[in-house]
Amino acid sequence: MTKKYDFLIVGAGFFGSICARELTNQGYSCLVIEKREHIGGNCYTEKRDDIHLHVYGAHIFHTSNERVWKWINQYATFNHYTNRPxxxxxxxxxxxxxxxxxxxxxxxxxxxxxxxxxxxxxxxxxxxxxxxxxxxxxxxxxxxxxxxxxxxxxxxxxxxxxxxxxxxxxxxLPVRFTFDTNYFNDRFQGIPEGGYTQIFEKLLDGIEVRLNVDYLADKDAYNALANKVIYTGPIDSYFDYQHGELEYKTTRFDHVKKEYPNHQGVAVMNFTDAEVPYTRIIEHKHFEFNETEKTWISYEYPEPYEAGKTEPYYPVNDAVNNELFSKYQALAAAESQVYFGGRLGEYKYYDMHQIIERALTMVETFTP
Structure with missing residues (x-):
């Protein structure tokens, strides 16, 4: 039986969107489904008062990989922002x-x-x-x-x-015996002028995307639509937690508008004493050097992770969780038509440039 799509891609974040673009360029037909109401995953940005707000926390692009830097620059112009928290x-x-x-x-x-x-x-x-x-x-x-x-x-x-x-x-975390306050050691660094969402709009241009779709609620029906599946969600949820739940770190973001032009004079300020309940305040206008009469800040509050109820952001790669992940890896290896990718699918802390490299490497394994 001929299926409607060559690839079903679960998740419209970086990994899924890159796979969709590159596979479409190779001539494959792709359907992208996304649980959230927007594309872009955790890199999603939203324009508020001429400020591009990083809805899921600060995303600062940095890499020393020239191939990755050239690739991402196809989709946005990057400014010279340097992270100095x-x-x-x-x-x-x-x-x-x-x-x-x-x-x-x-x-x-x-x-x-x-x-x-x-x-x-x-x-x-x-x-x-x-x-x-x-x-x-x-x-x-x-x-x-x-x-x-x-x-x-x-x-x-x-x-x-x-x-x-x-x-x-x-x-x-870098430790330097110099007066260099650049947080990253990478050769290339910056923020896309106009925010990150534009990148995903370009990546997914001309590709069928369905939002507000819970893939796991009807997995078999969605799998039946395509010859192959690229899954970027939590690997333990794909297998219905049959070996137990993996642990993730999650965060609540409280976005607040201020009726004055400058709150803290820096994009990222970490609050390191235990008594302050939030870990940091992000002031988004400083990412793009905006001159605005108002400003938007975001408080970041870590919260306990509950599978299926809160967003998983970072894997907790301690010995116990890595051992549990290895059991899910074995199950994933037995899936002949399903490929797992990204932070959640591979249970690994990837930065954006590493996700791009991983996705580009994966799609190279598929030949028309």
């Missing part, structure tokens, strides 16, 4: 990522050697390989920075004691 600890402000400005603000040191000596002294009790995030952080930057700028923030963000979190999480 500020840490706010009980009203004290510190430069991020951890660099010589941070060390000077904390310890009044001026040279890398002075800073390194303090960090070595404060981390001397960590003998051997660090076993968790707390030990890794103290070894990297010392107890002072850990207590002020990492401990409370991390506990809020993950709703876990840092001692219970894998050390790999903190390794994502």
């Amino acid at each position: 500020i840490a706010n600890y009980k009203g004290e402000l510190f430069a991020l990522p951890f660099n010589m400005w941070t060390f000077n603000q904390l310890w009044n040191v001026n040279t890398p050697e002075e800073a390194q000596k303090i960090i070595a002294e404060q981390g001397k009790d960590i003998v051997g390989e660090p076993q968790n995030l707390e030990e890794q952080a103290i070894k990297l930057v010392g107890k002072d920075i850990y207590e002020k700028l990492i401990k409370g923030y991390t506990a809020k963000q993950w709703i876990k004691d840092p001692k219970e979190l894998p050390k790999e999480i903190i390794k994502r």
Whole structure:
């Protein structure tokens, strides 16, 4: 029996939209279905008062992969925004990522050697390989920075004691013995002028897209429409949680309009003490250097994840969850016509540029 589509793509975020575009360009017919009422996944932006609001939190594009950078620049013009967040600890402000400005603000040191000596002294009790995030952080930057700028923030963000979190999480944060406050080390960085949603509109141009569709509510019927399926949702939900629920981090965003032009003078400010309930405030106008009479800010509140009830944002890749994921991986490998991709489908923390590379690599495996 001939099916109507070559590919059914579940999810209109980056992974699904890229696959749809590239496969369509190869001559395949695609149907994209999306549970939400909009395309773009978590990268969705919305225009409010001439400001492009990042509805699901800050998305700052960065990569050192020239192929990926050239590919994304087909769909938007990127500005020169450089991420230089500020840490706010009980009203004290510190430069991020951890660099010589941070060390000077904390310890009044001026040279890398002075800073390194303090960090070595404060981390001397960590003998051997660090076993968790707390030990890794103290070894990297010392107890002072850990207590002020990492401990409370991390506990809020993950709703876990840092001692219970894998050390790999903190390794994502740069530590520099220079006065460089650029958060990312990548060669290319910026924000699309006009927001992210335009990128998805171009990617999905001419492709059939159905919004407000719950694929898992009628999986067999949707699968019957196409020869192959690319699924970008949570892998455990696809298999009806038969091995148990994987753990994710989720966040609630509270978007607030302010009737004045500038709230905090920076796009990203992290609130690192445990007493402040939100992890950070995003002021969106600073992503595109807008001159506006009003401003929009977003408070980010971490919340406990409930499968099927709250949005899964980041996988919690500790040993227990990774072992559980391996069981779902085995089930996925047995699916002959279904391909799993993206943060949720592969249960892996991918940045945007990594998602693009993964999607481009996947579609190359299909030949007309």
